[in-house]
Amino acid sequence: MTTATRPGGVSSQPDDSKPPVGGARVAPPTGAAPRNRARARRRNLFSALLFLSPWMIGFLVFTAWPMIYSAYLSLTDYDVINNPEFVGIENYVAMASDEKLLLALGNTAFFALLQVPMYVVVSLGLALLLDRAGRASGFFRTVFFLPKMTPPVAVGVLFLLLFNGSNGIVNAALGMVGIDGPSWTTDPNWVKPGLVLMSLWTVGASVIILLAALRNVPKELYESAQLDGAGFWRQATSVTLPMISPALFFIIVVNTIAALQTFDEAYTAFFGAGNSTYSNDAALFYVIYLFQQAFEFLNMGYASAMAWLLFLVIMIITAIQLVVSRRLVYYEGDR
Amino acid sequence: MSTDIRVAAAESEAVQPDRSGTDAATRSVPAGPRGRARTKRRVGTVLAWVALSLLGIVFVYPFVWLVSASFKPRSDVFDNRLIPETFTWDNYFQVWQEAPLALWILNTAIVTVLAAVTVTISSAMVAWGFAYFRFRGRGVLFGLVLATMMLPGAVTMIPTFLIWNALGQVGTLTPLWAGNLFGSAFYIFLLRQFFLGLPRDLFEAARIDGASQWGVFWRIALPLTGPALAVVLVFEVQAVWTDLMRALIYLRDSSTFTVPRGLKSLVDAYGFGGEWHWEIIVTASVITTIPLIIVFFLAQKRIIDGVASTGLKG
Incomplete structure (x- = not known):
């Protein structure tokens, strides 16, 4: 599971595993042996590089160069047709006064701050229920995971249908308990909460990860906690929570990064050719605006600058999460 | 897989008091709290099943809704019936x-x-x-x-x-x-x-x-x-x-x-x-x-x- 056995703990390294050729073992180590070993090592390195070559080529062509070029483009004005024109930090300066960009940043922050905690709480709740379900847990696990297989475009469509203000099922259900549901798909105040609720439909993967973590908690820990007189709540906070904290942390980090880059569902439901029906400012998320700048308005330079800001924001947030996790996450095996 | 192990463990635990003591005196003492813990666990499992079933319906509902709507004529798409009133293949x-x-x-x-x-x-x-x-x-x-x-x-x-x-x-x-x-x-x-x-x-x-x-x-x-x-x-x-x-x-x-x-x-x-x-x-x-x-x-x-x-x- 977590601890894969490192190879070669017992066996020798491949480069000196081959028995020295001829009488090298007997002969004084003046000539043949070191040369053989050097040759074997070179051959070993060569084979390794051959195996790594797909990634190394891909890294150079599709990661390293694009990063450098993107950094350069962010300092230019570029519309694909004409050559890039160097403008210095103008794009970055312009970003500070671009109202749409600030709106997109605000929308994205709002979405992430609402979505990530709800996503984590809901997936933890479902995982805890599944953990107590005994034989039925396999069946329900499948049920909860299934929506994850739905293409995000279809999820966007479902959002428009189920959250339709006047005749969607969500408001019909709310009506049954006496709540007059809002116009989720048209009221700017309710678009983002609606998208958050819809996103909870696809928590399946997180549920499975947390369930696996819960199942991994050694039973003895609960037994000894019980012997020490720990009640349900004490067991939950002193045994369960620390033991699953690495998985929780993983889910929080991954979902924060995903929430900051949310695109598919909102783009399907609120943007695209011919959409003049909705006031879609409320669903203008950062990556949607970036996509529009790059591929609809062909402001490749500006969009590149936006991409670097996104990268910076994600790095800072992840770094903060890592620092906080040092205090809160318990990793078995390190002291 | 691990579910089965867990169930088996729970069962063997429940059986233990019977095996440990043959005389009635030692048996009846631990049977009380053990039995209560067991019923408690049973009740917990049943409650979990009820909650999971309700939530399961919420998770499956959008699929059923979507498939059902695809068999409805245009005017009925939003009628929120799970079984189409007028069934049609036309949309396909x-x-x-x-x-x-x-x-x-x-x-x-x-x-x-x-x-x-x-x-x-x-x-x-x-x-x-x-x-x-x-x-x-x-x-x-x-x-x-x-x-x-x-x-x-x-x-x-x-x-x-x-x-x-x-x-x-x-x-x-x-x-x-x-x-x-x-x-x-x-x-x-x-x-x-x-x-x-x-x-x-x-x-x-x-x-x-x-x-x-x-x-x-x-x-x-x-x-x-x-x-x-x-x-x-x-x-x-x-x-x-x-x-x-x-x-x-x-x-x-x-x-x-x-x-x-x-x-x-x-x-x-x-x-x-x-x-x-x-x-x-x-x-x-x-x-x-x-x-x-x-x-x-x-x-x-x-x-x-x-x-x-x-x-x-x-």
């Missing part, structure tokens, strides 16, 4: 006429197969390179692989588009899968982890018996990696089949669309473009979703085990 015929759905599915299938097969093989090669060989700088290089996972796609998106544009591939399906020839960081990480768990002696022995480096990888290591390869394959099928953004960037003509891109164009044309023809959009959504649901049921165990293991390694 109509959607087939309005949109080149067969072509979209074919395009998606081509891209998905090429992408999934290439990324699995290339990632396995690279993972093997990191797992088996020792050389100076390996740790740094592998750190670099992991670091690329942190990079948001937006940063490389534009230059990557310019590369494919320069190669004249914009408008074709190539950019949707060819990047997979070079492996993918997450899968490299996953497969390396799996390779490290295999007994190294096996490969040393094969080398001594004269197998080439490639032979060790291709004929010995890969066949042992079946389950992990299946996980990678299925993850990628899911990712590519549902990919919208790349299709939006690279595909221009309706005849080259993948299913998600096609579905989006239907939303634009029959939704935003005029009156909402929801019956078309709904039916196309069903057709888009079904292939993946089938994949899921075929590979259910692998998918769920694969997802579970991603978190444990995090």
Whole structure:
């Protein structure tokens, strides 16, 4: 599971595993042996590089160069047709006064701050229920995971249908308990909460990860906690929570990064050719605006600058999460 | 699997008092609290089942709603009945006429197969390179692989588009899968982890018996990696089949669309473009979703085990 056995703990390294050729073992180590070993090592390195070559080529062509070029483009004005024109930090300066960009940043922050905690709480709740379900847990696990297989475009469509203000099922259900549901798909105040609720439909993967973590908690820990007189709540906070904290942390980090880059569902439901029906400012998320700048308005330079800001924001947030996790996450095996 | 173990453990625990003491006196004393704990657990399980059933309905409902709506005439789409009042196949015929759905599915299938097969093989090669060989700088290089996972796609998106544009591939399906020839960081990480768990002696022995480096990888290591390869394959099928953004960037003509891109164009044309023809959009959504649901049921165990293991390694 977590601890894969490192190879070669017992066996020798491949480069000196081959028995020295001829009488090298007997002969004084003046000539043949070191040369053989050097040759074997070179051959070993060569084979390794051959195996790594797909990634190394891909890294150079599709990661390293694009990063450098993107950094350069962010300092230019570029519309694909004409050559890039160097403008210095103008794009970055312009970003500070671009109202749409600030709106997109605000929308994205709002979405992430609402979505990530709800996503984590809901997936933890479902995982805890599944953990107590005994034989039925396999069946329900499948049920909860299934929506994850739905293409995000279809999820966007479902959002428009189920959250339709006047005749969607969500408001019909709310009506049954006496709540007059809002116009989720048209009221700017309710678009983002609606998208958050819809996103909870696809928590399946997180549920499975947390369930696996819960199942991994050694039973003895609960037994000894019980012997020490720990009640349900004490067991939950002193045994369960620390033991699953690495998985929780993983889910929080991954979902924060995903929430900051949310695109598919909102783009399907609120943007695209011919959409003049909705006031879609409320669903203008950062990556949607970036996509529009790059591929609809062909402001490749500006969009590149936006991409670097996104990268910076994600790095800072992840770094903060890592620092906080040092205090809160318990990793078995390190002291 | 672990469920059964747990149930078995609970049962053996319940049986224990009977076995430990034969005389009635010692038996009756622990039976009280034990029995109560057991009923408590039973009640807990039943309550969990009730809660799960209700939540399960919420999770399944959108599927049922969608499928049911696809069999309703236009005026009834929003009637929220699960069994259509007037049942009709018309939407399926109509959607087939309005949109080149067969072509979209074919395009998606081509891209998905090429992408999934290439990324699995290339990632396995690279993972093997990191797992088996020792050389100076390996740790740094592998750190670099992991670091690329942190990079948001937006940063490389534009230059990557310019590369494919320069190669004249914009408008074709190539950019949707060819990047997979070079492996993918997450899968490299996953497969390396799996390779490290295999007994190294096996490969040393094969080398001594004269197998080439490639032979060790291709004929010995890969066949042992079946389950992990299946996980990678299925993850990628899911990712590519549902990919919208790349299709939006690279595909221009309706005849080259993948299913998600096609579905989006239907939303634009029959939704935003005029009156909402929801019956078309709904039916196309069903057709888009079904292939993946089938994949899921075929590979259910692998998918769920694969997802579970991603978190444990995090």
